Amino acid sequence: MFGIETLSGNAKALALVGLVFVQAISLYVVYGALGQVLGPRIRSALRGE
Amino acid sequence: MEILGMSALMVATFTGFGLLIGILFGFFGMGGSFLVTPALLVMGFRSEVAVGSGLAFVFGTSVIGALKHRGLGQVDYKLAVLMVVGMTSGIEVGKYVIEFLSAAGALDLFISVAYIGLLAIVGLVTLRDARSDDDGDDGSRFAEKLRNVRIPPTISLNGGSSVSLWIILAVGFGIGILSGILGVGGGFLLMPAMMYGFGVPAAVAVGTDILQITLSGAFGAFTYAQSGYLNLPVVASLLTGSALGARIGAAATSLANEDDIKGYFAAMLLAGSLAVASKNLGNAFDVSVLQTVSIVLILGSALVVSAAVLYSSITELRANGVSEATDAHAKAD
Numbered sequence: 130m131f132g133i134e135t136l137s138g139n140a141k142a143l144a145l146v147g148l149v150f151v152q153a154i155s156l157y158v159v160y161g162a163l164g165q166v167l168g169p170r171i172r173s174a175l176r177g178e
Numbered sequence: 179m180e181i182l183g184m185s186a187l188m189v190a191t192f193t194g195f196g197l198l199i200g201i202l203f204g205f206f207g208m209g210g211s212f213l214v215t216p217a218l219l220v221m222g223f224r225s226e227v228a229v230g231s232g233l234a235f236v237f238g239t240s241v242i243g244a245l246k247h248r249g250l251g252q253v254d255y256k257l258a259v260l261m262v263v264g265m266t267s268g269i270e271v272g273k274y275v276i277e278f279l280s281a282a283g284a285l286d287l288f289i290s291v292a293y294i295g296l297l298a299i300v301g302l303v304t305l306r307d308a309r310s311d312d313d314g315d316d317g318s319r320f321a322e323k324l325r326n327v328r329i330p331p332t333i334s335l336n337g338g339s340s341v342s343l344w345i346i347l348a349v350g351f352g353i354g355i356l357s358g359i360l361g362v363g364g365g366f367l368l369m370p371a372m373m374y375g376f377g378v379p380a381a382v383a384v385g386t387d388i389l390q391i392t393l394s395g396a397f398g399a400f401t402y403a404q405s406g407y408l409n410l411p412v413v414a415s416l417l418t419g420s421a422l423g424a425r426i427g428a429a430a431t432s433l434a435n436e437d438d439i440k441g442y443f444a445a446m447l448l449a450g451s452l453a454v455a456s457k458n459l460g461n462a463f464d465v466s467v468l469q470t471v472s473i474v475l476i477l478g479s480a481l482v483v484s485a486a487v488l489y490s491s492i493t494e495l496r497a498n499g500v501s502e503a504t505d506a507h508a509k510a511d
């Protein structure tokens with residue numbers, strides 16, 4: 130996956146932790162944008178408006 | 179079909195479980211790591227992988243937490259650096275303990291017993307907290323004793339208090355060992371240690387807590403990944419669900435009453451403790467139904483309690499909507 134299998138030891142560990150880091154930032158950005166776009170609509174729908 | 183080298187069903191299961199954990203711990207303001215590792219144990223992952231993946235999950239959630247709190251949290255960098263030094267040393271020792279226990283063939287039993295105890299203690303403390311208005315005098319007395327230890331050099335902290343360097347390192351080291359052995363972030367210990375033990379103001383404690391958990395979580399995940407004990411597809415799926423759930427849980431805090439649901443949350447932690455015990459009994463006596471019970475207990479209780487959070491929030495949101503509409507009509511008349 131993502132060519133990580135070809136790495137070993139410290140390089141592999143660093144790549145794995147780096148991927149978790151990148152994923153966390155991506156999720157923060159994507160969910161943040163989705164929240165801004167869809168948040169008010171979902172709130173209105175739940176309120177039954 | 180496979181996603182990230184794991185079956186689509188498993189990816190959906192872990193993402194769904196991550197979502198539930200995110201809702202719960204976003205609502206109750208905790209990291210959620212101490213339910214991830216036991217869930218992985220119950221699902222049959224090796225203890226080392228459960229701990230290593232738990233630490234990677236801690237790292238991912240704390241990065242998101244740090245981004246959310248940026249600009250809000252004040253950080254005591256001196257305290258953060260000292261705590262990280264203590265915690266990373268503790269994590270390293272924790273990993274050696276894990277390797278020693280693994281070589282002795284006692285690792286699975288040790289981790290399971292530790293989690294049965296940890297979840298039971300945190301569950302009982304939460305239950306007591308939900309049922310009483312006690313302001314924790316015992317903790318205050320302990321904190322005062324901690325601050326009165328004056329072994330030089332002492333370090334001045336934000337908020338005006340000063341604490342012995344050795345106490346800070348020792349507390350960090352102790353929490354680090356726990357983190358390294360159990361794969362938890364340790365926020366549930368770090369926050370009270372900083373606020374009550376070191377006298378750091380709450381706003382500074384939150385910012386410092388997130389920074390040091392991010393750094394020590396990265397170190398812990400790296401340490402375990404070096405030995406191949408990090409399951410990336412599991413961590414990625416859990417993180418995808420929990421990042422979304424944490425937003426929902428955080429939004430629910432302004433709607434649902436935390437005290438109403440705290441009792442259920444405590445029951446869920448106790449169910450987690452029972453789940454790990456059930457899994458081990460099932461393995462020891464080769465009773466497959468106990469293994470099924472353990473999975474149902476841990477996933478089912480998380481589902482029930484997060485559903486309670488959502489139900490309570492939506493009910494409150496609708497009630498607010500109705501009263502706002504009534505007020506608007508009254509004003510128009």
